[in-house]
Amino acid sequence: MTARNTLALTVAGLLLMAGPALAQPTEIRIGVALEPPTLDPTAGAAEAIDVVVYQNVFEGLVRIDQTGAVQPGLAKSWTISEDGLTYRFALNEGVTFHDGTAFDAEDVKFSFDRLLAEDSVNAQKALYAPISAVTVIDPMTVEFTLSRPDGLFLFNLGRGDAVIVAPESAANNGAEPIGTGPFAFIQWDRGSRVVLEQYGPYWGEAPALTRASFVFISDTATLTNALLAGDVDGTNNFAAEALAVFENNPQFKVLVGSTEGETILSTNNRKEPFTDLKVRQAMAHALDRQEIIEGATYGYGVPIGTHFAPHHPYYLDLTDTYPHDVEAAKTLLAEAGYTDGFSATLKLPPVAYARLSGQIIASQFAEVGIELELINMEWAQWLEDVFANKDFDLTIISHVEPFDIGIYANPDYYFGYDNAQVQALNETLNATTDEADRLALAQEIQTIIARDAVNGYLFELAQTGVWNAKLDGMWQNAPVEGVVLRDIYWVE
Structure with a gap:
């Protein structure tokens, strides 16, 4: 046996001892204090709804970023008339709902006709009262006519209350939500958790995470133990009285915003x-x-x-x-x-x-x-x-x-x-x-x-978040309700 062969066997043996390289995790488990009463953000006032589904399962024509600014969403661009009464939106093409149905301007009109209907249960219906008409110009163009100028119109379009839903699935969104977002609903174990998975045909940039579980833990001591044991990877808003447990622990990062x-x-x-x-x-x-x-x-x-x-x-x-x-x-x-x-x-x-x-x-x-x-x-x-x-x-x-x-x-x-x-x-x-x-x-x-x-x-x-130190991309501040998963990723 040559010295070269001996060296090769030694290196191979060391690699076997070390085991295979560990892949980066792509799943996250988030502890949240409150279980949502429904998973339809257009049908309830509870913040707990948007914590799970806002910008994850459901999307609006525009979205609010972590600075509070309005960004394009399902609409890639828009124009505003000089009198501030007409907004025309150009929609992104190739968008589908999680059941495979195509998204177009008719879904936008349906969503806002539903929001403004006399029997609407939308908690923020009054915010959209200036809308006097929603008109489909063509499948990828929709126009809003306002009865008066509204300085917060675009911002309000980015709220969870104004997400776009489909007529085929809207009635069941409370229990089985179907949206256009980067994550699709998988299951809701009542009293325990909601599970989402990355939606493969998502129209936008794919998130780093492939699966997310929102675990309902209302008791601070129980959530503390779950974090320390690694049963959950973080929480967006932890009880302030227990933050000291994590503030000097290198395994965690505390984000105060x-x-x-x-x-x-x-x-x-x-x-x-x-x-x-x-x-x-x-x-x-x-x-x-x-x-x-x-x-x-x-x-x-x-x-x-x-x-x-x-x-x-x-x-x-x-x-x-x-x-x-x-x-x-x-x-x-x-x-x-x-x-x-x-x-x-x-x-x-x-x-x-x-x-x-x-x-x-x-x-x-x-x-x-x-x-x-x-x-x-x-x-x-x-x-x-x-x-x-x-x-x-x-x-x-x-x-x-x-x-x-x-x-x-x-x-x-x-x-x-x-x-x-x-x-x-x-x-x-x-x-x-x-x-x-x-x-x-x-x-x-x-x-x-x-x-x-x-x-x-x-x-x-x-907002006092506690997260695994190997996670990044969480929002420090909360200009709107929600735990936005699209930006979160694991670091080495």
């Missing part, structure tokens, strides 16, 4: 004693935001004094409108006829920020004579009782919809605020495209709702 989630002590403005401005002002004075932020978000929240995201250029800092002042709160309650205070219920959805905030607020309100009964609710019950049936006194919730100050112009919205001036200002804002004018209008609305203490404005919810 901002969201569009205005966290409020939502108040039933239709119901006594909350119909009285002095009562609402007293509650505003009783709130100690910093104590709530430290206790409920472990310092990660940003205080707000109105319903607007602090990172937005239109934001106006109104946190000093009703500073924490126990004596002022007591005086206002006495002037309202509640010298001895009153009792109320505080209904809390099953998210940590709400339940922790509720305990702190109950203690703060007790100082001024307001006794709160805390009622913990599951998500489906909260959506039915509070959001749909308006059966509540107070609740705590993060409103994660972007630029959603328009909800204060809807007297039928669940917290029941009815102010003609705000309604008129919002109508003007919606019809205004000049940025300087839009800024002034948005800030005037912010000032009015802060002064009226419509709700207790607490903090902007942070």
Whole structure:
């Protein structure tokens, strides 16, 4: 045996000992706190829906990127008339739904006719009210006619509420969603997980991931253990109180960013004693935001004094409108006829920020004579009782919809605020495209709702993601709801 042969055998033996090269993983398992009530983003208000399907299963004419900018989606380009009333979209060709049916302009018209129909259950239907007609020009061209200019029209087209669905499958999208996105729905194990797989004939650039599972884990301790054990690869929004477990662990990366989630002590403005401005002002004075932020978000929240995201250029800092002042709160309650205070219920959805905030607020309100009964609710019950049936006194919730100050112009919205001036200002804002004018209008609305203490404005919810250190491409900030899979990949 020659020295060369000996060397070759030695190298071969070492390679066998080392085993075959390990392939890069292409699957991801994401832990999420809430299970969606449906998988159709056009038929529900829950953020949990978009977390799973937005830009993954379903797509819109345009999409919102992680900076909040509008990018082409199913429409590759568009033109806008000089008067701002006509938008013509050129659609991408070769697009199919996950059942193999072709996408064209008729699907766009169907989707928006369905959204605007009298029996529509779309949670954000009011945002699309300016649409007066959707016209099919040819199979790859569709035109929208607006009744008035809408400065947020393109952005709103990129929301989960405006994704394109097919007439053949729309009725079943709640349980078996069929879209045009890079991932197709595979299965929904109720109470456990939703599984998606890369859609081979996808019209756009194929994502790096081939399979994604959204695993429902509502308990923080259980999710912590799942992350540490490698049973899940990450979560987009982890409980702030447990972040310390991962912050100095090289096996994980912690991404802290901002969201569009205005966290409020939502108040039933239709119901006594909350119909009285002095009562609402007293509650505003009783709130100690910093104590709530430290206790409920472990310092990660940003205080707000109105319903607007602090990172937005239109934001106006109104946190000093009703500073924490126990004596002022007591005086206002006495002037309202509640010298001895009153009792109320505080209904809390099953998210940590709400339940922790509720305990702190109950203690703060007790100082001024307001006794709160805390009622913990599951998500489906909260959506039915509070959001749909308006059966509540107070609740705590993060409103994660972007630029959603328009909800204060809807007297039928669940917290029941009815102010003609705000309604008129919002109508003007919606019809205004000049940025300087839009800024002034948005800030005037912010000032009015802060002064009226419509709700207790607490903090902007942070996004605190925890991920396997070998993952990259996750969104740090959340300008819209969702965990967008197209950008995520494993690194060596």
